[in-house]
Amino acid sequence: MRMTLPMIKPLIFMSSLLLWPMLAHAQTTEPAPPSLSDRVTEAAKANRYRIEKSGDIFSGDGWDRLLAEGRQSQFFLLGEEHGIAENPQLAAALFTDLSESGYSRFAIEVSPFMAARMDDALAEGGLDGLKELFAEPGGQPAFFGMAEEAEMLATVRGNLADAPDVLWGTDYEVLGDRQMLRALEAMPKPEAAAVALSALRAESDAGWAKYEETRSPQFVFSFSGDPQRVRDVEAAWLDRSVDAAWILDQIEETLEINRLFVTGQNFASNKRRADHLVANFLRHWRVELADGRSPEPRVFAKYGASHLVRGRNSNGVFDLGTTLPELAALEGRPSVSLFVLPGQGSSVAVFDPTAMTFRDGAPKDGYGAGMGPLYDAAFDSGYTLIDLRPLRAVLTRTTDPDLVALARTIHGFDYVLIMTGSTPSSALLVE
Structure with a gap:
């Protein structure tokens, strides 16, 4: 049948009606907005800075930025994934430069007693003195049996050769009980106390x-x-003397904290440990102020990141990372916090308690989990420092479980440093 014009016109009209929604959709469709993770990455790229490393020397606009912030702060808080070889080198270099601005104390994740023993060993014999201490039964505390960590302590102590009590220990004591008991045994005491101490030593x-x-x-x-x-x-x-009382308190707290842990009461264990860390730091602080050693002692703190994040940490407790910025604020001074991560896919040194040594392995603390948007902002080589404060307006709050750890990091630290190409620490050789 031949189509006439009157017949064609209705067909054209009907076709246009069918095509119109598709044409309209094609004209109005826009690219999907970037995801929240992508927005965090873009903000991180806009606020990133390079740090270069050559031997023990650090440089770059990121390095200059950290030093500038540290010089005006009461406390410099370095939270880390343990076992990165380059990180203690970074900490040693930072402290060396910041000591010229008044930093005189270095707070670390060991007990007050063992920190004092290490401080004395370093003051008397440098790194060799520390090795001699570590060769004694129970003389090597956790973490500092890594060569780079021990070398960091020697550098830190060497910067203030004539100063007393440079190292501040604030933690419990996992391996040093024999050292602590030996010190208690050397102190004068009643016979009944000697008997009770003998029973403790036997255990x-x-x-x-x-x-x-x-x-x-x-x-x-x-x-x-x-x-x-x-x-x-x-x-x-x-x-008992003040020193004896403090040593006994450290032993007792260690046993109580670990007893909670081995019986599955993880939150209670973490809470008690955090309270112990804070109490020991404040004790050091009060002694410093009472002795008049410094009108405003400036402290560099180096701990696992969960201890130095501001706000509730990954264990659900408040730790030094919350207390110290508030303490600085009471002094009318700021503080600055830095979170150090290994390069993506890099190994770290992991402590093997069955052999009391360190071995290369995957990061065990899980600090890198959820940090993908920050890793995506890192430079391809070298170290990337990201100022996290501008990112807080992007990720203000979230219920997305994939972003909770990222939000905690962004709001809990001022900077993150991604050490692309980092290597695991090595075990310290002790004769």
């Missing part, structure tokens, strides 16, 4: 003997000991 010796037999860390005294043994010593030694 420590039995735990370590069982560990040597099995190589199982559950028998290490700090995890197997009974805190009541410590309380027995305290009850029999009422006129």
